Amino acid sequence: MNLSTQGYLSLILHAHLPYVRHADRDDVMEERWFFEAMTETYLPLLLMFDRLHRDHIPFRITLSLSPPLLAMMEDPLMSERYEAYLMQHIQLSELEQERNQSNPEFAALAAMYTQIWTELYDYYKLCGRQIIAKFRYYQDVGCIDIMTCSATHAFLPFLKHEVSIKAQLMVGVLEYERHFGRPPRGIWLPECAYTAELSPLLQTAGLQYFVVDSHGIEHASPKPSRGLAAPVMTVDGIHAFARDPESSRQVWSSREGYPGDPDYREYYRDIGYDLGWGDAEEWEYIKPYVLSNGARIHTGVKYYRISENEQEKKPYNPVWAQHKAAEHADHFLYCREQQIKSYQSQCDRKPLIVSPYDAELFGHWWYEGPLWIEALFRNPRNQQGTFAFITPEDYLREYPVSEQVDIPFCSWGRNGYAEVWLGQENDWIYRLLHQAEDRLLHTMQHHSTNLWGHTAVAERILNQSIRELMLAQSSDWAFIMDAKTVPTYAAARTEHHLKQFHELNDMIEHRFYDLEHLERMEHHAACLASVHYELFTSSLSSPPPMLLPDAYAMDARSTWRYRKVLMLAWEFPPLVIGGLAKAVFDLSRYLVDQRIEVHVITRSVQGSPSYEQMNGIHVHRVNVLQTTTPIDFMDWVFQLNLAMSDYAVLLMESGHRFDFIHAHDWLVHYTAKDLKDYARTPLIATIHATEYGRNHGIIEHDVQRRIHQMETDLTAIADQVIVCSNAMVSEVQSLFTLPPSKVSMIPNGVEIASFEQNLSEYHHANLRLQYAAPHEKILFYIGRLVYEKGIHILIKALPHVHSSVPNAKLIIAGTGPMKAELEALAARLELTSHVTFTGFIHDDTRNDLLQLADVCVFPSLYEPFGIVALEAMQSGTPVVVSDTGGLAEIIEHGVDGYKALPGHVESLAWHVTEVLLHPDIADNMAVNALRKVEQRYDWKSIAVSTKQVYEGVIMR
Known part of the structure; x- marks a missing residue:
């Protein structure tokens, strides 16, 4: 952070669309919402990032990408259809150049659209259709921070059961990890809808912050001393960043704000609606570019600016619009400078202005929006040092503790509460949604015998039923019903997903699995790969052992968090003496892939740091106490264990809580015993080899006897012993008098692809x-x-x-x-x-x-x-x-x-x-x-x- 900076500005773009993929039809109007947003918002944002990055212009933006949107971005069918969409647009714009030969202004605009859409088509192909990877790249290089969202953008306070909220949150977390290779730190709560019951659930999902409407902070208790100029913190330590109302009005409002300027492009005048009224030839011309049933749609070819006279629209001038975007960007930054100066007298830290918007506003509704964002970062005011663009995550690094308050129920909807999502147009859906939640938990509870001895098909049925319920829970359907845009479609989608949910639960209850019908549903809802029925098992009174969630542990309150294991190994890469180092390394990195947080404590090695992350593994290296005279091997082992024990205790005292200790061989026996007693944590011991076996049954020297005794003690105190072969199972059971139930055989392995890579090198x-x-x-x-x-x-x-x-x-x-x-x-x-x-x-x-x-x-x-x-x-x-x-x-x-x-x-x-x-x-x-x-x-x-x-x- 620049020490001369007086305050900060955080620009947040929330990118979300409901899941509108229709596998069996390619002419559904709602599916075009995705194509339009790709063309006018998401790809233009990436191109803007590219230009700024190429020109070495620093930029910091926070972006949320919801799981339904990510699912459509990665979907091959949607990618194929989107390419066809762009090709059709290019074709139409080329025809428009011919049609408007006698109208130079319109012809020039048609040529502009041809150029823009061709550039987008080429860019999309150049990216290999993998635009999620482009967003990940800009996060990895530090230009943007990406937040997650709940699984299907459900209005979380309106879900009936806590476990349903948890599942929505956890699927959002898992989908984020799948795409971006790290856990998310922030979440965009759908519709900024917050209630106090969400706070502990956000904590157990591993999330650090969320965005809340100013309405919630203004009515918080006690009233925050810094007002809206800094985040606040819930009782569970989750930070809430409040939306700034002044900057919101300047951008959101189509009348008071920038998007309503007469020089900007008019959204509602499109040739898809303008052509063919009473003119048969014109209708035949435009007909291939509207829906197959003749319904009018936006084609993207828009020739008019908003204009001062609403009755007489003037042709759009892109040069004027670009200049106006730069002017408005300068005005916006000037206003933020004044805000920051006004906040300084009432704030004991550098104030932060949070400006969150729907991403689709920029480019789709406000065509010049991406140009305006780019102008913000290119503006000379950024060099003056009054303020800096940062993300919420950046701010928390500088100010990790916020003022603790209680935030009441709120949203960013009309009047600050929930009337948008609960009114006479849409209230009927909640009875049906709540009944479905009840039935899902009933299925889990009363058909456990069938499920927990489940087949793969039964598991798929249950997973798909959860997927259908989550899709029905999307807040978009209630919003559309309230706005009365396409209410019939929204109602039909809610009813459709609930109907399929009940059909799937019928299969479970009657134990009749219609595989063909299941596959059809999976094909139509090819999204949310992280959904798994185990996310709901904390609702059961006594879940069977194998139903613990894959990625989470249950604590005393039946909440989830990541499993954490502490590995103890006397050798670890780059120190490789025998096979143990590589085995521990390979096991650890694949446990990380299984969403287990792995910490390895090992001995120091020259040239390697005392702490580093290696392939997602937290590696801690300790120094053994140096002596002036050489010590024998067994004394060195004792000193190593002292160092490892001291370090592990410090690690635990600093806040790390481990679910397991996993010790590898006798050399870490002392540490394993100390930590098991200290932390009262389950101990797993892997015996890679025995002293008895290495010496062919001859245990005659003092050192051999000591090692054998430590192996005996380690296996005795361990809760479970792992060995790598059946021969070793027999060996350790016989040597250490272990019951069969205490010994597990898990072989070692190899990296399947490693040799293929070598061939080309x-x-x-x-x-x-x-x-x-x-x-x-x-x-x-x-x-x-x-x-x-x-x-x-x-x-x-x-x-x-x-x-x-x-x-x-x-x-x-x-x-x-x-x-x-x-x-x-x-x-x-x-x-x-x-x-x-x-x-x-x-x-x-x-x-x-x-x-x-x-x-x-x-x-x-x-x-x-x-x-x-x-x-x-x-x-x-x-x-x-x-x-x-x-x-x-x-x-x-x-x-x-x-x-x-x-x-x-x-x-x-x-x-x-x-x-x-x-x-x-x-x-x-x-x-x-x-x-x-x-x-x-x-x-x-x-x-x-x-x-x-x-x-x-x-x-x-």
């Missing part, structure tokens, strides 16, 4: 020459160089392989304590020229070598899982592994790889030789292996399984 032929001659066959191993990995068995097997394949070359990648011993073994066997030790290699090189190899070999003596085998399988390279532990479970012998006897030199050599001598068999196994990886070992499925373990722990 490296020239494999050149890389191959760095490791082997063109005629040599490559055997590849990667992993830690430790005894249990069996690399010494592989080196001893190489001479046996040479007896049949003399050109076999072994590449060993990785580091570890056995490196020198293994190099000496290769030298003793006179294999130095046939074995290459690469040391540590980066992931890209690893991926390439996995693909370059003729066979990947993993001869482990002990292997809890063997993720590197999956990586090899995914690379399309045949594998040979030891028939032990997790490796034995991954590979089906002779189908997708070979399994050799553990520690058996001859068995390993024979299977490697078979792969090299029979490439057809090897290729077939590689194809089967790749298919298995894609079907069974993707991280998304693993994250879902892990989340289910979390939920199961919560329900105990």
Whole structure:
């Protein structure tokens, strides 16, 4: 923020349309509302953003994009129809140039429309129809902030059940995340309708602020000392930004405000209404450009300005209009300067003027609106420092605490309350809507046996019934009935969605699933992908375990918030020593995709920050206390745990509340125990390997006994233990005397697309020459160089392989304590020229070598899982592994790889030789292996399984 700035101005545009997509018809007038808004508002705004950004003109705007609008923006059918709409407009404007050859002013305007619509068509195609991505880009670069809205713009105070309001809010949050890759911070409450009951629901949805009408602040209790010059705060800490009435009048009013100026374009004079009255030839000319039933519509070709004499309209002059927009922008900014100066004497902080408008006003109703907005930011007054354009989010960063008041029921509708949405024209809808809410909850409660053992079809039916109810709840239908614009359409839409809602609930009640009818409904309402029946389960008195909402936790008040998990891992990227670091990283980022907030506490690493966000994961790195003299390993582990515990407690004391602690292996045992006792939080422990297994059952040294004891203690205090293979299930149950119900098997996985990306980035032929001659066959191993990995068995097997394949070359990648011993073994066997030790290699090189190899070999003596085998399988390279532990479970012998006897030199050599001598068999196994990886070992499925373990722990 500029310290010399005296105050701030926040321009907020609320972009929303009801869901008017009609899958079976392309001539519905209401569907054109979307096309008109795209042409006159949304695309012109983006083009304006582009111009300002290109010219390095700073701009800050807050924009809300409602879920129904986003659904239509991303819909392929609507995109296809919109392109056709633009093409038809271009065609009409070209015909108009010919028709008006004798009228130069109109011909020039027709040419202007041709140019504008052609530019929009080209721009839309250039964007690949993905205009949501353009809005996201401008948010990501800091030019705009985007707010969410409720699922279908329902008038929230008029919903009957709290859970219905929650669902409307949460779908708005989830749809926002789906499109913009982050949780929303602000929400545009539909019609700015607020009641005190909304405040805690906004908090639990993770929202920080909303916009309220000045009416609500003027009647707040106590009366805010800063008036309308600063936001206020509800008892739940949600900030309310009040609409400024003065700036609203200057823009909203068609008579008092700027849009009514005589130089601006007249909205109501359109050739769709002007032509063809009493002239058959004219009617035949315009007929293709109105509705198929002959109903008159706006074509967008408008030739007149508003004019001073209403009875005699004058031709529109775009140059005059542009100059007038610049004048009005200057006047608007001058007025805001005066307001800010007047506020300074009564405000103890920099005042903020909030100017919210319907986005569709700019361009659609007020044609020059986008030019006016652009002129605001290009105006020299912005350089004088009196005020700055900011967003509500910016203001909260400077002033995070606001004055707490109680805001009464209010809206920005006529007279400040709700008479627009509840009058004699529309009051009949609420009885039907409330009955539908009651029935939905009744279905949940009384048909739970059927639902909770649900089939996928039953789930779809229930989800679609919620979607239909939400579409019926849209405030637009009541508004249209009150305004009497197209009341028949609005009433029909309300009745249509409620009819379909009841048909779907009939299916549930009668257990008769009409799949064809369901698919038809889904096709017609292809929106709100985030709707899920679990959003309503908090209304049940005792919901079954698997019905907890996917993305939310229930606290004592049965409200929702994001799940939060605290991961404890002694290694984490970029520090990668073994497989644990990568496994924790991959699991964490896919849990983030499942809408779980993940915090990882790990050890510090040189060159990495103490805190960062990595792929959506909150990574906290702690320093271990430095000593003047070296300490042994176990003392270092203790010091690491002290540092991790201290940091975690500070994190919790700062306001973080975690639903779970997830500890990875014995090295974080002390921290896991401390935090479980301190926070009384469920503890999940993943045992990646055991000391007993690593040492083949020999526990004789003091360090080994201590590690084994810590593993025993960790599994004892954990609420659930996760292991990565069935072999490990048996191992931990036997070693630590765990009941079967306490152990879950969840395999590790691989990133499905990672190798495909590598193929285009490296020239494999050149890389191959760095490791082997063109005629040599490559055997590849990667992993830690430790005894249990069996690399010494592989080196001893190489001479046996040479007896049949003399050109076999072994590449060993990785580091570890056995490196020198293994190099000496290769030298003793006179294999130095046939074995290459690469040391540590980066992931890209690893991926390439996995693909370059003729066979990947993993001869482990002990292997809890063997993720590197999956990586090899995914690379399309045949594998040979030891028939032990997790490796034995991954590979089906002779189908997708070979399994050799553990520690058996001859068995390993024979299977490697078979792969090299029979490439057809090897290729077939590689194809089967790749298919298995894609079907069974993707991280998304693993994250879902892990989340289910979390939920199961919560329900105990």
